[in-house]
Amino acid sequence: MRRLFFLFCLLFSLHIKSLKAQELQATVTVLANRVPSSIDHKIFQTLQTALNNFMNTRKWSNETFQVSERIICNFSLNIVQALDNNEFQASLTVQAARPVFNSTYQSPLINYMDNDIVFRYVEYQPVEFNESRVQGSEPFAANLSAVFAYYAYTILGLDFDSFGLRSGDVYFQKAENIVNNAPESSIIKGWKAFDGNRNRYWLMENLTNSKYALVHDAFYNYYRQGLDQMYDKASDARNGILNALNQLNTVNTENPNTMILQFFFQGKANEISKAFRKAGADEKGRALDLLTKLDISDINFYKQDLQ
Numbered sequence: 001m002r003r004l005f006f007l008f009c010l011l012f013s014l015h016i017k018s019l020k021a022q023e024l025q026a027t028v029t030v031l032a033n034r035v036p037s038s039i040d041h042k043i044f045q046t047l048q049t050a051l052n053n054f055m056n057t058r059k060w061s062n063e064t065f066q067v068s069e070r071i072i073c074n075f076s077l078n079i080v081q082a083l084d085n086n087e088f089q090a091s092l093t094v095q096a097a098r099p100v101f102n103s104t105y106q107s108p109l110i111n112y113m114d115n116d117i118v119f120r121y122v123e124y125q126p127v128e129f130n131e132s133r134v135q136g137s138e139p140f141a142a143n144l145s146a147v148f149a150y151y152a153y154t155i156l157g158l159d160f161d162s163f164g165l166r167s168g169d170v171y172f173q174k175a176e177n178i179v180n181n182a183p184e185s186s187i188i189k190g191w192k193a194f195d196g197n198r199n200r201y202w203l204m205e206n207l208t209n210s211k212y213a214l215v216h217d218a219f220y221n222y223y224r225q226g227l228d229q230m231y232d233k234a235s236d237a238r239n240g241i242l243n244a245l246n247q248l249n250t251v252n253t254e255n256p257n258t259m260i261l262q263f264f265f266q267g268k269a270n271e272i273s274k275a276f277r278k279a280g281a282d283e284k285g286r287a288l289d290l291l292t293k294l295d296i297s298d299i300n301f302y303k304q305d306l307q
Contacts, residue, residue: 022059022060023060023061023063023065023071023156024060024070024155025070026052026055026074027074028074029048030079031078032044034081039082044079047077048077050121050124050126051075051127051148053126053127054128054145055148058129060152060153060156061156061170061171071096071109071156071159072097073094073095073097073110073155075151076092077090077091077117078090078092083118085120087118087119087120087140090117091113091115091117092114093114094112094113094114095108095111098159098162100230101229103230107223107227107268108266109155109162112203116200117147118185118188119140119141120138120144121144127144129148131177131178134146134178134183135181135184136183139184139185140185142183143182143188149178150175150179153175154172154175156168157171157172157175157207161219162224163220163224165217166213166216172204172208175204176204202259203260203263206258206259211254212251212255212258215251215260215264217244218251218264219244219264221240221241221243221244222244225243226238226241227241227271227275234278237275238276238283241272241275241276241287242286245290245294248264248294249294252293252294265295265297268295269295269302273301273302273305273306274305276305277306284306284307285306287302288303291306
C-alpha cells in the first residue's frame with residue numbers, strides 16, 4: 001500500500017516497485033585497522049562478503065521493489081578488538097537515505113553509531129537469521145545477524161513511515177521481536193533497558209510505544225508533506241516541516257530527552273537550514289525557536305543560517 005500510494009502521489013517517479021528485487025541496496029564495509037597483523041585479516045574480507053550477501057539477497061518484506069528504488073544504505077563495521085575463540089568487539093555505523101521527489105537529493109533516514117557490537121565469526125561461515133529463532137544455536141554468532149537484521153527492519157520502518165502515515169509499524173514490530181528475543185550473554189550489550197539510555201532497546205521502545213506516536217506523524221510530515229514538495233511548492237513544504245517540528249516539540253515537552261528525538265535530527269541540520277534559507281523572517285523565527293529546543297547540538301549552525 002505504501003508504495004502504491006507513493007506511485008499515485010509522485011506521478012510514476014523512480015520510487016515504483018516491481019517483482020523480485022530486494023529492498024535494500026546495502027554496502028557493508030568491515031574495517032580492521034586496529035586488529036594486530038598476527039591475526040589473518042583475510043577473515044574480515046570474507047566477513048564483509050558474507051554480510052553484503054546477507055543484507056542484499058535476503059527478502060526483508062512482502063513488498064515488491066524495482067532495482068532502481070532499493071533503499072540506499074551503508075553499514076561500517078569497525079573491529080575494535082579481537083577476543084578469543086573467533087570473537088570480536090566492534091562498533092557499527094548505520095546510514096540510510098531516502099530520495100526526495102523531483103531531485104537527485106537523498107535525505108538521511110538514519111545516521112547512527114552503535115558501539116555495543118560483539119560477535120563470533122568463523123571464516124567462510126554464512127550469516128544466517130531466523131526471525132522465529134533469533135537466538136540461534138550460539139549467542140555470539142547469532143548476535144551478528146540479529147544486529148544487522150534489526151537495522152534492516154528499522155530502515156524499512158523509517159522508509160515506509162516517510163511515504164505513508166504510520167505505514168512502517170510492521171517493520172518496527174519485527175525489530176521489536178528481535179529485541180525481545182535477542183541472544184543473551186554477560187558481554188552482549190545493547191538489547192536491554194539497563195544497558196544504557198541510548199541503544200537498540202530504547203530506539204525500538206521509542207518507535208513502538210504509543211506514547212511517542214506523534215514521532216511517526218512527524219516523519220511523514222517532514223518527508224512527504226515537507227521535502228517532497230520543496231521543488232514546486234516551497235511554502236507548503238516549509239509548512240509541512242514546521243508541522244513536523246511542532247509534533248516533535250510536543251513529544252519533547254511531554255517526554256524530555258527521549259532517544260528518538262536526538263536520533264531524528266542526526267544528519268539533518270544542513271537540509272533543515274537550507275529549507276528555510278529563502279523563507280520570510282516569521283517562518284525562520286518559528287523554525288529557529290523550535291530547533292533551539294529540539295536540536296541543541298546544532299543550534300549554532302541554525303542561528304548562522306536562520307537569524
